[in-house]
Structures are given as structure tokens and as C-alpha cells.
Amino acid sequence: xxxKQSKTSRASVRAGAGAxxxxxxxxxxxxxxxxxxxxxxxxxxxxxxxxxxxxRTNSDAFVEEIRTxxxxxxxxxxKAELEVLASEAPGHGWDDTLKRLVEAEALS
Numbered sequence: 841x842x843x844k845q846s847k848t849s850r851a852s853v854r855a856g857a858g859a860x861x862x863x864x865x866x867x868x869x870x871x872x873x874x875x876x877x878x879x880x881x882x883x884x885x886x887x888x889x890x891x892x893x894x895x896r897t898n899s900d901a902f903v904e905e906i907r908t909x910x911x912x913x914x915x916x917x918x919k920a921e922l923e924v925l926a927s928e929a930p931g932h933g934w935d936d937t938l939k940r941l942v943e944a945e946a947l948s
Contacts, residue, residue: 872918875925879932888912897937907946915947
């Protein structure tokens with residue numbers, strides 16, 4: 841049962857997929873970071889494992905999830921997504937999240 845995604849998680853991802861801004865998929869492109877709670881949390885869509893964990897953006901688990909995706913070749917796309925989030929929601933701390941990931945070399 842631990843491998844299943846909760847109803848709330850599935851509903852949130854589906855709701856994001858239908859939204860015009862912050863959509864999970866735009867013209868077939870997957871969004872890796874789905875913001876929650878004013879930037880304090882995010883779903884990270886990991887297409888290498890098929891999971892979408894809900895992680896605190898200031899946690900080591902978030903950094904490791906992004907590092908895994910970057911190692912699979914998705915680092916530049918994730919960095920671009922975070923830059924867009926930082927410009928669209930400047931008060932949500934996405935610039936700090938991006939800076940933390942760069943300093944941890946998680947996007948390389």
C-alpha cells in the first residue's frame with residue numbers, strides 16, 4: 841500500500857493538469873515541480889520512478905529528488921521551471937529554492 845498515491849495527491853495533480861497556469865503538462869511537456877502551500881511544499885513528478893512525492897522545498901529529500909532527475913538529464917528543464925515560478929510568484933521563495941539547489945549542485 842505504501843507505493844500507492846493518495847486520493848488527495850492524485851486529485852491535486854489532475855487539478856493542476858487542467859489549470860492554464862502552473863499546469864502539469866503544457867503541449868505534451870511534463871512539468872516536474874507542482875507548487876503547493878505558497879512554495880513551502882511541492883509535488884515532484886519523477887518520471888524515472890513514476891512517483892510524485894509531496895516534499896518540503898527546504899528538505900534534503902527535495903534536493904535528492906531533484907538530483908535524481910538532473911542525473912537523468914532533466915536538470916536544465918527543472919531549473920527553467922523554477923526560474924519561471926520565481927518570476928511568477930516572487931513571494932513564495934522559489935528563488936531561494938533555486939539558489940539552494942544550485943549550491944547543492946543538484947541541477948548539474
